[in-house]
Structure formats: structure tokens, C-alpha cells
Amino acid sequence: MLTIFMGLANVNVAHQYLNQQTTHNVITFGAVGNGRIDDSKAFQSAWKAACYGGSNIASTIIIPFGKTFLLSPILFEGPCTSRSIAVEILGTIIAPPKSAWRDKGVGQWLRFHGVNGLNVYGSGSGHIDGRGQSWWGNGENSGPTALSFSSCNNLQVSGLKHTNSQRNHISINNCKGATISKLTILAPQSSPNTDGIDISASTNLRIQHSIMATGDDCIAINGGTSNVRINDIACGPGHGISIGSLGKNGRHEEVEDIQVWNCTFRETQNGVRIKTWAGGSGFAKNISFSNINFIKSDNPVIIDQLYCPHTECSDKASAVKISDVKYIGLRGTSVSKKSSIEFRCSKAAPCSNIVLDDIDIKPALPNISNSAQCIHAHGIARACVHPVVNCLQN
Numbered sequence: 001m002l003t004i005f006m007g008l009a010n011v012n013v014a015h016q017y018l019n020q021q022t023t024h025n026v027i028t029f030g031a032v033g034n035g036r037i038d039d040s041k042a043f044q045s046a047w048k049a050a051c052y053g054g055s056n057i058a059s060t061i062i063i064p065f066g067k068t069f070l071l072s073p074i075l076f077e078g079p080c081t082s083r084s085i086a087v088e089i090l091g092t093i094i095a096p097p098k099s100a101w102r103d104k105g106v107g108q109w110l111r112f113h114g115v116n117g118l119n120v121y122g123s124g125s126g127h128i129d130g131r132g133q134s135w136w137g138n139g140e141n142s143g144p145t146a147l148s149f150s151s152c153n154n155l156q157v158s159g160l161k162h163t164n165s166q167r168n169h170i171s172i173n174n175c176k177g178a179t180i181s182k183l184t185i186l187a188p189q190s191s192p193n194t195d196g197i198d199i200s201a202s203t204n205l206r207i208q209h210s211i212m213a214t215g216d217d218c219i220a221i222n223g224g225t226s227n228v229r230i231n232d233i234a235c236g237p238g239h240g241i242s243i244g245s246l247g248k249n250g251r252h253e254e255v256e257d258i259q260v261w262n263c264t265f266r267e268t269q270n271g272v273r274i275k276t277w278a279g280g281s282g283f284a285k286n287i288s289f290s291n292i293n294f295i296k297s298d299n300p301v302i303i304d305q306l307y308c309p310h311t312e313c314s315d316k317a318s319a320v321k322i323s324d325v326k327y328i329g330l331r332g333t334s335v336s337k338k339s340s341i342e343f344r345c346s347k348a349a350p351c352s353n354i355v356l357d358d359i360d361i362k363p364a365l366p367n368i369s370n371s372a373q374c375i376h377a378h379g380i381a382r383a384c385v386h387p388v389v390n391c392l393q394n
């Protein structure tokens, strides 16, 4: 009996040892949290302690509730030795105004690079405020990405409020496996380039249950990205959910296996958009948008394979091929005075296997009318109540 008992006890000890948790409150590393003193050094020290805990340790950095931490541009770098790292943001993190940035050309404000198993969560009270007003000006925006994740595996981000980024709010680049959920991303409709989430060169991502209202795309999916599932996003105002633009400056880019479902677009400039530059190569394929609701969106459904905003556009010899795109169960209203569904594809590489099924997007006002327009677009349309779609080629 005794031997058996001791055996069990030993197993227990080993189990606890493997699951050691350590917490690192930024205050104990010297952070002040009064919104005026730069707390970057304290955050950097907390990161080092959490990151190099050792392979048995699950580390958590705590950014406490009720305090405001001013951070200059900061890099949280891996690889870490700890088994996992969590960053619990309960308080507020703010950026200095543009005038106080030493390097105004820095590309990121809060940057996580090369960290695996990172979990950043806000538990509903965490707030990141880029205070981007001083960067916005008119039109072009040279500000940094507010929150950037690059070269990571198994990322989780949830429960955060994220406002007024200097430029785009979140970027995910070169990551495998990420779940992003329960975010509220807000910036004025007039703020330039304040995308919600930008994705590039990444695979196996899930983005769900979030609210995004900004001056640009809610979510933008760029080259080298595959297997992205997006659901339950309330988007708008803003520019909608975009794939692309792909193939700029003749580049070869590939995007595939994207599913977007159960999303609402309210007063957005676009809804669901695929945008590729004339002259590029590669493909965007196996993409579906289903159960989507539009409320007064301007261009609910758009494929623009001839994107070329700055120069005279011609139907160039090459294009990023677009195929296997499904639109199923799209409803609501559009304020477009031209076309609520538009497929502008190239002669060189026509769009193929486009499927429209169960579509009813009505004009938002009685005095406007809109229709479907297709150029070099092949596929089938079923049950399209409004607009009637008879422009797809077989």
C-alpha cells in the first residue's frame, strides 16, 4: 500500500513540476502606470523574466487594471525558453504622441517577434490606445502598425479593446496557427489606413466574434496566406473584408482556402472584396463568403482583377488568377447607385467558377437602383432575387 501511495505522490510532484506557473507583474519591475512616465524599460525587464523562465514554466506577464502605461516602440522578442507565455492586459497601454517619437520611421509600436505559444488577452478590460490622431493628417499615413506579431506559431489574442492606431491596428506576418477573438477595434471613419487586422504569409488562422469600425479594411488578407476562417465579425464603418491587393509591381502571390461567414457589414465602403493588380501573377482560390448581412454598404460584392489606381490601366498580359469563389446567403441593403455586385476580371486570366446562391441585396433607398456587372467572369448564379445576375458566362 505504502509503495503504491508514494508512487502516486511522486507522479503528482512530477506533474506539478512540469506545470509550474510564474507571474510577473510589470509594477514589480518598476512600471509606474501614471500615463506620463515611460514604462518601456520595466516592460522589457518583465518580458526577459517571463521569456527565459525555462521549459517547465508557463509565464504570465500582468499589466494591472486601473493603470495607464505609456510605452515607446518596443520589441518583445523570442524565441523564449518558457513553455508558454501569456500577457494579461487588464489596464491601458498608450503610445506617445508623434512629436515624442525619436524614430518616426519605425514600422511597429508594440512588436512581438519569434514567440511561440503566445497568448495575449484582455479579459474585457484591457485597452490598447495608439492615440494615432497626431499621425493621421490628410490622406497618406506613415505611422507604425500598433500591434505586430511576426514569425510565430500558435498565437492567441482575445478580449481586448484596441483604439485609434497610428496606422493599422494589428498585423500578423509569417505565423502558423492563430486564434483572434473578442476584439473591439475602433478608429474614426476618416482616419487613413487604420485597418483592423492585416494578415500576410500566414496559415491556419481563425478570427471571430469581434467588432471593427475603422477608416480602412476591417480585415485584409495578403499574399502567402492560406486556411483562414473568419466568422461573426461586425464590420463598419470601414472598407470591409478584403483579399489583396495581390500582385502589385508584377509580384507572384498566392492566397487560398479562405472562409468568411456570419458577418455584418454596416455602412461600409465595400463589403467582401478581392482585389488584384493588373500585371501580377499567382492565384486567389477556394474562397467562400456565406451568411453575410449588408446594411447600406456601398459595394457589397466586388472582384477587381484590374486594380490599378495610380496609372492608366490596361488589361495587361498577366493577372493573378481568381477561381472557386462562392457567395452564399448574402442579404441586406446597398447604397450603390451602380452595381451591388461587380466582377471586373481580366481577359488574360478570366475569373472562373464563381458561384452565387441565395442573394438578396436590395437598394437602400427607393430612388436608387443597382445591378450586377461582370467582365470576363465565369460561373453560375442561383436564387438571386436582387440584383438579378445574368452576366456570368458559363
Ligand SMILES: *[C@@H]1O[C@H](CO)[C@@H](O)[C@H](O)[C@H]1NC(C)=O
Pocket (backbone or CB within 6 Å): 227, 228, 256, 257, 258, 259, 286
Ligand atoms: C477550401 O478551403 C477550406 C477551408 O479553408 C478547406 O477546408 C477545403 O479543404 C478547401 N477545398 C479545397 C478543394 O481545397
Ligand SMILES: *[C@@H]1O[C@H](CO)[C@@H](O)[C@H](O)[C@H]1NC(C)=O
Pocket (backbone or CB within 6 Å): 232, 233, 234, 262, 263, 264, 293
Ligand atoms: C451570427 O449569426 C447569429 C445567428 O443568426 C446572429 O444573431 C448574429 O447577429 C450573427 N453575427 C453577425 C456578426 O452577423
Ligand SMILES: *[C@@H]1O[C@H](CO)[C@@H](O)[C@H](O)[C@H]1NC(C)=O
Pocket (backbone or CB within 6 Å): 337, 365, 367, 368
Ligand atoms: C435619394 O433620396 C434621398 C433622400 O430620401 C436623397 O438624400 C438622395 O440625394 C436621393 N438620391 C438620388 C440619387 O436622387
